[in-house]
Amino acid sequence: MSEHPVRLGGVHHAAYRCKDAKETVEWYERVLGMEYVSAFSEDHVPSTGDYDPYMHIFLDAGNGNVLAFFELPTQKDMGRDENTPAWVQHLAFKVGSEDELLAAKTHIESLGIDVLGPTHHGIFKSIYFFDPNGHRVELAADIGTDDQYAELKRVAVPMLEEWSRTKKAPRHADWLHEIARQEHASKN
Structure with missing residues (x-):
């Protein structure tokens, strides 16, 4: 090529x-x-x-x-695009760790801003809030392993192909959701 x-x-x-x-x-x-x-x-x-x-x-x-x-x-x-849910279009910024994410959440809430999360996405955790213009802002901390990122890269093409055919969530990365479910269960 x-x-x-x-x-x-x-x-x-x-x-x-x-x-x-x-x-x-x-x-x-x-x-x-x-x-x-x-x-x-x-x-x-x-x-x-x-x-x-x-x-x-x-x-x-x-x-x-x-x-x-x-x-x-x-x-x-x-x-805003009324045909697109507010959670879809957003600005996502990376922070260095989960501890930094939690510190950012504390800081942002101390300014009187409503913050959603952290939300566990399997390989990263995020918080969400809105700027004064109505743009949704996300802060994300990567928490995945090299093996997890490699597996996501490996299944990227088959996931896209299946989605393109069915318009239903492919199950190639169900293990991501299981990680989040297990963490949630251990906290409760």
Whole structure:
């Protein structure tokens, strides 16, 4: 197989809409410790030339990852895709350990933010909450073993093929759910 002509070097940034750029910067700094690194503001969109004033802000999410937002004051109020459940579209950030995840939960709750979790996903645990723009945010701590990650990679293609045919959850990774069930049972 020849080398693919597109050679990605990672995610440059992921961009979402925000209601208020300043409020968003302050929230991500206070809640997640992100550093506000830069901004662009124009009256005309460079790619289209359309008149549409905007503020485009960039926050450091760690490891060279950047989260960006656009404030669009002349557009209709922000909404969300009402045909997609609120839990589907989200921003997920990695933390270094389960202890860090629990410490983050304590910190975020101390700011008066409702937090769901931790939720056990077999190979990682997560907490969930919403930013001031209504975007769901997830913090995740990997807890799986190398063998578990290798097994998930091994079954990835057959799972996708089965899903594509049946549109029902393939059972190739039931062991993940069993891990979570066993941990839940041992705590109760």
